[in-house]
Amino acid sequence: MTLILFAAPALWPEYRDTLPAALTEAGIEATLVTEADPSQVDYIVYAPASPLQDFTPYSRTKAVLNLWAGVEKIVGNPTLTQPLCRMVDPGLTEGMVEWVTGHTLRHHLGMDRHIVNPGHIWDPTCPPLARERPVTILGMGALGSACAEALRALNFPVTGWSRTEKPGQLHGDHGLRRALSTAQILVTLLPKTPETENLLNADRLDLLPQGAVILNPGRGALIDDDALLAALDRGHIGHATLDVFRVEPLPRDHPFWTHPKVTVTPHIAADTRAITAARVIAENIRRGEAGEPFLHQVDRARGY
Secondary structure, eight states, rough: OEEEESSSSGGGHHHHHHHHHHHHTTTOOOOOSSOOGGGGSSSSETTTTOEEEEEEEOOOOOOEEEESSOOTTTTTTOOOOOOOOOOOOOHHHHHHHHHHHHHHHHHHTTHHHHSTTTTTTOOOOOOGGGGOEEEEEOSSSSSHHHHHHHHTTTOOOOEEEEEETTTTTHHHHHHHHHHTTOOOOEOOOOOTTTTTTTTTTTHHTTTSTTTTEEEESOGGGGGGGHHHHHHHTTSEEEEEOOOOOSSSSSOOTTTTTHHHHHHHHSSSOOOOOOHHHHHHHHHHHHHHHHHHOOOBBTTTTTTO
């Protein structure tokens, strides 16, 4: 069996040994390469930034296994007829939980005013308890659910909203309005699809409580940039901590860099870890060879 890795050259050392080891652990004999005759390739391990865009020659390939959680750069490719699986990696999930929890606590506790205090102002104001700070998470997939569990363990009341109906979660436009109306801290963990682009427009930002904080480690296109800047300028939104952007790296002249109520983090909220991702890839290959359903297979109609 032949697996080919299409990714930045810097990733090859990370997967050269870890992926074969995971395959061996799963009882699979396979060769991992970076070059091969397309007609002989059984599985493609794929990073959307790689040069491969025409999947037509890979007629034998049983699945394309994406290395990242996001698939918006590949899902619409008309030459991709093979099953496409996104990455749901335990290491990536842990990283996202840590970023979301850390920045939620940062804003909840008001840490910025103590860490950056050039006027040496003595302000003994204590924050409320976590149970008094409602958090809303938009997107209750694997990442959103894990973040919600961690925040609830700290006593934050968490409201979850999903695009589709799920037990115990709000959904639909009416549910979105309810979810936003109580969100003192809003976390966006939705994928980029035609339905979610500019989901947080001017009207929906106005539904948030006065002074609400937005954390966006999901996708840059979820928020209308101009509407967000306007809401920050008039004080309706208290702060936005943003990890993802429409253009990355974020252009040096973008107003987010210098806005006093915006924190920019350079797309570091979560990353795919080779040691854990390799096991996910190996399990999907095992499933493919056994004729079982793939894990995390993308629904082309929904775009995710």
